[in-house]
Amino acid sequence: MKKLTLSIFALAAALAWAGCSKIDDYKEFTTGKIRKYAGKVDSLKLFPGKDRLVLSWLLIADPNVNKVIVKWGDADSVTVPVARTNKPDSIAHEFSPLPEGPYNFTVITTNSFGERSVPVYISGKTYGQNYTNTLLNRPLDDAYLAESGHANLKWGAPEETCIGVNITWTKNDGSKGNRYVKGATADVVLEDYKPGSAFTYQTLFKPEPLAIDTFYAASVTTVLKREWVTSKYLKNYRLPFAIGTWDGSRWGIPAHWNVSASAKTRGGGFGGFDNLNGAATFGFEKWEGETAIKNGKAWQTVTLPAGTYELALHLGNGEWWLGTRGNEPRYLAAATGNALPDYNAMNTALAYKSFVDQTRASIRFTSDGINPVSLGFVMNWEVWDAQFFRAQEIILYKIPQ
Numbered sequence: 001m002k003k004l005t006l007s008i009f010a011l012a013a014a015l016a017w018a019g020c021s022k023i024d025d026y027k028e029f030t031t032g033k034i035r036k037y038a039g040k041v042d043s044l045k046l047f048p049g050k051d052r053l054v055l056s057w058l059l060i061a062d063p064n065v066n067k068v069i070v071k072w073g074d075a076d077s078v079t080v081p082v083a084r085t086n087k088p089d090s091i092a093h094e095f096s097p098l099p100e101g102p103y104n105f106t107v108i109t110t111n112s113f114g115e116r117s118v119p120v121y122i123s124g125k126t127y128g129q130n131y132t133n134t135l136l137n138r139p140l141d142d143a144y145l146a147e148s149g150h151a152n153l154k155w156g157a158p159e160e161t162c163i164g165v166n167i168t169w170t171k172n173d174g175s176k177g178n179r180y181v182k183g184a185t186a187d188v189v190l191e192d193y194k195p196g197s198a199f200t201y202q203t204l205f206k207p208e209p210l211a212i213d214t215f216y217a218a219s220v221t222t223v224l225k226r227e228w229v230t231s232k233y234l235k236n237y238r239l240p241f242a243i244g245t246w247d248g249s250r251w252g253i254p255a256h257w258n259v260s261a262s263a264k265t266r267g268g269g270f271g272g273f274d275n276l277n278g279a280a281t282f283g284f285e286k287w288e289g290e291t292a293i294k295n296g297k298a299w300q301t302v303t304l305p306a307g308t309y310e311l312a313l314h315l316g317n318g319e320w321w322l323g324t325r326g327n328e329p330r331y332l333a334a335a336t337g338n339a340l341p342d343y344n345a346m347n348t349a350l351a352y353k354s355f356v357d358q359t360r361a362s363i364r365f366t367s368d369g370i371n372p373v374s375l376g377f378v379m380n381w382e383v384w385d386a387q388f389f390r391a392q393e394i395i396l397y398k399i400p401q
Contacts, residue, residue, distance in 0.1 A: 036113075036115050037115055037116065037117050037118055038065055038110055038111040038113075038115045038116055038117040039059065039060070039062025039065055039109060039111070040061070040107075040108075040109060040117035040118050040119075041057035041058065041059060041068065041107050041117070041120050042057065042058040042059070042060050042061070042088075043056075043057060043058045044056075044057045044107060044122050045057070045122075045210065046105070046122050046123075046210070047210045047211065047212045048124055048125055048126055048127060048207065048208055048210065048211050049096075049126065049127070049211060049212040050126070050127055050128060050213040050215065051097050051098060051099060051100060051126055051127075051128045052094060052095060052096035052098050052126060052212075052213075053094075053095050053096075053098060053103070053125075053126050054092050054093065054094045054095070054212055055070065055092065055093055055095070055105065055107070056090065056091065056092040056093075057090075057091055057107065057120075058088050058089065058091075059082065059084065059089045059091065059109070062109070062111055062117075063084050063086070064084070064111035064113060065082055065084060065110070065111045065117075066081070066082050066083075066084070066110065066111060067079055067081060067082055067109065067110045068080040068082060068091065068093075068107060068108070068109050069107070069108045069109070069110065070093065070106070070107050071105070071106045071107075071108075072103050072105045072106070078095070082109075098126045099126065100125075100126050100128030100129070100131065102123065102124070102125045103123065103124060103125065103126070104121070104122075104123045105121065105122050105123070105124075106119045106120070106121055107119065107120045107121075107122070127207050127211075127213075131207060131215065132215055135205055135215060135216070136217055137165075137201065137202065137217045137218070137220055138155055138158050138159070138203045139155065139156030139157075140153065140154075140156070140201070141155065141156045142154040142225060143222075143224045143225050144224055144225055144226045144227065144228070144397070145193055145195060145224050145226070145227035147228045147230070147231070149172075149192060149193065150189050150190060150191050150192065150193055151169065151189070151190040151193035151199070151224055152187070152188075152189060153167075153187070153188040153189075153190065154186060154187055154188075155181075155185070155186050155188065158183065158184055158203075159205075161205045161207055161208075162183065162203055162204070162205055163182070163183060163204050163205060163206050164180055164181055164182045164183060164203075164204045165180070165181045165201050165202065165203050165204065166178070166179075166180055166181075166202045167179045167180075167181065167201045168199065168200045168201075169190045169193055169194075169197065169199035169200075170193075170194045170197040170198075170199075171192040171193070171194055172192050172193075173192075174194075177192070177193075195227050195398075196223075196227070196400055198221050198223050199221070199222065200219055200220065200221045200222075201219070201220055202216055202217060202218075202220070203217040204216055205217070223400035223401070225399070226310055226397035226398065226399055227398045227400060228396075228397055229309075229396055229397060229398045230394075230395050230396045230397075233302040233303075233304060233396055234302065234375070234396055235255070235256035235300065236254055236255050236256045236257065237393060237395065237396075238392065238393035238394070239280060239281060239393065240279070240280035241255075241273060241280050241281060241282045242255040242280075243255060243280075244256070244257070244273070245270070246267075246273060246275075247267040247268065247270060249267075250266075250267065250275045250276065251266040251267030251270035251271070251273065251274065251275075252267075252270050252272070252273035252275070253270055253271065253273055254272045254273045254282055254298075256300060257272055257282075257298050257299070257376070258297075258298065258299050258300065258301070258376075259271050259296075259297070259298045260295070260296055260297040260298070262293060262294050262295055262296045262297075263284055263293050263296030263297060263298060263379070265286065265290070265291045265292075266285070271284055271293075271296070271298075272284065272298050274390055276321045277321045279319075279321050279322075279390075281321065281322065281390040281391065281392075282298075282390065282391045282394070283388060283389050283390030283391055284296060284298070284377075284379065284388065284389065285387065285388030285389075285390075286381045286386070286387045286388070287386045287388075288384055288385065289384060292381055292382040293379055293380070293382075293387075294380060294381075294382060295342050295344075295378070295380055296377075296378070296379045296380070296381070297339070297340050297376065297378050297379075298376050298377045299333075299339065299340050299375060299376025299377070300374070300375055300376060301337075301338050301339075301372050301373070301374045301375075302372065302373055302374075302375065303372050303373070304367040304369065304373055305367070305369050306367055306368055306369025306370075307366070307369070307398055307399070308364060308365070308366050308367075308398070308399040308401070309334075309364065309365055309366075309367060309396060309398055309399060310363070310364050310396070310397040310398075310399055311332060311334055311362065311363050311365070311394070311395070312361070312362040312394070312395040312396075312397065313355060313360065313361045313362065313391060313393075313394055314359070314391065314392045314393045314394075314395065315355070315358070315359045315360065315389060315391055315392060316359060316390070316392045317359070317392075318359075321390060322390045322391070322392055323359060323389070323390065324356070324357065324358065324359070324389040324390075325387065325388050325389075326356070326381065326385055326386060326387030326388065327356055327357075327385075328356075328379070328381040328383055328385075328387050329354065329356075329378075329379060329380045329381075330354065330355055330356060330377065330378075330379040330381075330387075331353065331354055331377065331378045331379070332352065332353050332361050332362070332363055332377060333346065333349045333351070333352040333353075333363070333375075333376065333377065333378050334350045334351050334352070334363060334365040334373060334374070334375050335348070335349040335350055335373070336350060336368075336371050336372075336373060336374075337372060337373075338372055338374060339374055340374050340376055340377075340378050341378070342378070343378050343380040344380075350365035350366070350373070351363040351364060351365040352378070355389070364399065375394075375396070
């Protein structure tokens with residue numbers, strides 16, 4: 001028992017000697033003093049900009065901090081004086097001008113005792129002309145003047161850093177309209193748009209969420225893709241279509257439309273107006289075994305100012321009483337003069353397009369501004385099979401140049 005007690009005391013003495021030896025060694029290395037540090041910056045953030053940036057930080061821990069030293073590059077530095085308060089201090093410093101490129105910063109504090117903090121590091125970049133040169137405007141998928149007199153713009157998907165688009169246009173009284181469109185907004189209306197005028201748009205970007213500056217793509221000035229002029233030149237062009245003459249029940253001839261004799265095969269000499277389901281549609285039909293419509297035509301003749309136009313046909317959105325059926329010839333057409341060409345001479349038209357199996361069709365043509373132009377439909381249905389089409393609307397656009 002005595003031996004065991006002595007051994008324990010011996011072990012304790014050896015450990016004490018070793019511990020004292022290490023402490024003494026440390027004191028010798030540090031001249032016997034414990035090293036103290038100034039309180040370091042907290043919540044260090046970097047805000048990039050155009051040929052500049054801002055660093056911000058909080059001072060919380062050490063009330064004696066009196067300077068903040070920021071270093072970057074090989075030899076660049078700045079010292080920011082500090083006047084502490086009795087609460088956490090928020091400090092920001094702008095670095096400008098700072099050429100476009102990446103930067104690594106080291107931030108150290110000092111206090112009134114001459115002590116320095118451990119360093120805090122942060123990296124970031126500035127943006128400039130090189131970045132600006134890469135910016136592309138948000139894609140514009142469509143731009144047209146609607147029946148309302150307002151311009152409708154439809155935008156494609158924005159790039160991730162796009163924050164909006166500035167738009168300027170001319171109103172009917174000559175004054176300017178201005179609109180800022182945020183982020184991912186897809187549909188925009190420009191009120192009271194002056195026909196034939198141009199509009200300008202420019203896309204805005206922020207390269208990073210914390211960016212302090214906005215960057216701009218080159219502005220674009222352009223015209224609308226088409227302008228609604230239907231009511232200026234056409235009559236009776238949409239549901240419900242007006243009746244010229246009819247059988248008092250279903251079949252008739254639509255008001256203001258010329259219909260060839262060969263297309264008047266319904267109800268004892270009618271064609272072009274079909275009141276199926278009470279819908280008052282524009283259209284023609286021939287069922288199995290019924291009288292053929294040979295070289296049938298329906299059209300309006302108008303005088304248009306010189307320019308390019310688009311004639312569009314809309315056959316509904318799947319309603320059972322609208323649409324088209326059958327594979328026999330049917331054309332949307334425009335031709336110079338007071339009538340449309342025969343179905344087997346469509347190459348003499350200004351423009352034409354088959355709308356077999358289509359719910360929408362359009363053609364573009366040019367008017368010389370002198371000769372009348374006929375707009376409408378040509379069909380030739382002679383086979384046994386059922387054929388029909390019933391329209392929702394016929395629209396005329398002018399194409400700005």
